[in-house]
Amino acid sequence: MVIDAHLHCTGRETAGDVLRALDEARIDHGVLLAPFLDNGYSLHDPGSLRRANAHLARLVKGHGDRLTGFAVVDPSDARSSTDLMRAIDAGLRGCKMVPSGWYPYDDHVQPLFATAAEARLPLLFHSGIFIDGRSGRFCRPTFYEALRDHPGVRVALAHVGWPWTDEAIAVALIDRIHGVPHDAAMFRLDISFGPPPPFRREVLKRAIETLGAGSLQFGSDCFLPCSGAEIAERRGWVEALMDELDWDAGTRAQVMGGTAAAWLQMGSGTPGTQSASDADSDSRQAPDTPPPVRPEPVEGQALARSLEPDSSVRADDDSSPAALSRHTPRHCRRRGWLVAGGPRRLGPICC
Numbered sequence: 001m002v003i004d005a006h007l008h009c010t011g012r013e014t015a016g017d018v019l020r021a022l023d024e025a026r027i028d029h030g031v032l033l034a035p036f037l038d039n040g041y042s043l044h045d046p047g048s049l050r051r052a053n054a055h056l057a058r059l060v061k062g063h064g065d066r067l068t069g070f071a072v073v074d075p076s077d078a079r080s081s082t083d084l085m086r087a088i089d090a091g092l093r094g095c096k097m098v099p100s101g102w103y104p105y106d107d108h109v110q111p112l113f114a115t116a117a118e119a120r121l122p123l124l125f126h127s128g129i130f131i132d133g134r135s136g137r138f139c140r141p142t143f144y145e146a147l148r149d150h151p152g153v154r155v156a157l158a159h160v161g162w163p164w165t166d167e168a169i170a171v172a173l174i175d176r177i178h179g180v181p182h183d184a185a186m187f188r189l190d191i192s193f194g195p196p197p198p199f200r201r202e203v204l205k206r207a208i209e210t211l212g213a214g215s216l217q218f219g220s221d222c223f224l225p226c227s228g229a230e231i232a233e234r235r236g237w238v239e240a241l242m243d244e245l246d247w248d249a250g251t252r253a254q255v256m257g258g259t260a261a262a263w264l265q266m267g268s269g270t271p272g273t274q275s276a277s278d279a280d281s282d283s284r285q286a287p288d289t290p291p292p293v294r295p296e297p298v299e300g301q302a303l304a305r306s307l308e309p310d311s312s313v314r315a316d317d318d319s320s321p322a323a324l325s326r327h328t329p330r331h332c333r334r335r336g337w338l339v340a341g342g343p344r345r346l347g348p349i350c351c
């Protein structure tokens with residue numbers, strides 16, 4: 001099963017649009033985030049977020065086997081806990097937050113985190129910089145260590161925290177060091193890019209060798225409505241890197257679906273899962289159990305390996321000095337990294 005764990009709604013999409021795009025991109029399940037960037041929706045307007053969450057609840061209703069809706073709230077708003085639980089009651093199953101004007105360790109946002117932890121909700125946070133002019137200073141990965149004060153939370157940090165990718169990997173590593181099973185870990189990393197092309201191969205290589213596949217999950221970060229081809233293109237970026245890095249089938253399946261399925265607790269009857277009333281007559285099969293994953297590397301060995309020179313790097317690969325010099329803006333546009341046409345078209349590290 002392939003799960004796209006990071007898809008943005010804009011308020012202009014319909015369930016039909018979304019399902020069609022997922023089918024075209026061969027995505028079995030999509031995690032949809034309530035709109036919060038434009039079309040009258042704003043992170044700084046709680047009323048607009050309530051409308052956004054209501055829109056998404058209507059959209060996913062009856063499609064729980066294909067779609068999981070995540071509410072968006074501003075935890076610095078005093079009503080955010082109430083708004084979140086109202087959205088959950090309406091059928092949403094997780095929460096996305098984007099620190100903007102607040103830090104994850106601020107005292108005044110902890111009540112919302114406590115509410116989410118008590119409800120056992122999967123949480124997705126933006127981490128890293130933005131490329132649309134907003135400051136990313138609120139979104140450094142280590143700031144999210146404050147979530148450890150809320151046992152039971154299941155957090156995904158988006159974009160591997162780029163440019164603070166080492167920091168994001170370190171935050172997720174703590175669970176590995178303490179032997180917490182991947183499924184029960186507080187932190188996993190959403191590999192939506194994030195790192196621009198010259199960085200991607202190295203970032204994924206370091207992340208997989210340090211954390212294992214069970215800590216990494218695929219997300220396209222596409223904005224709906226969009227074509228299936230757009231989602232498939234971003235899926236292709238990841239699959240090409242998997243080929244380069246020679247990941248085995250089990251590792252690929254874990255990153256493309258298994259990790260997110262555990263994060264969403266699919267099939268457990270808890271938030272983030274399909275409920276019986278959600279099931280519709282879609283003939284698709286229930287989520288498959290991911291194939292077995294290769295044994296996790298012993299952490300110390302993996303860390304040591306990650307510090308060794310990488311003899312497999314080719315002179316012409318994306319991270320070589322020669323390749324870097326080719327990454328002019330035109331080259332990056334052609335590669336799909338920077339896409340002209342306004343903030344929603346910027347693609348990676350939007351939020």
Ligand SMILES: [Zn+2]
Pocket residue numbers: 006008221350351
């Ligand atoms: Zn995003």
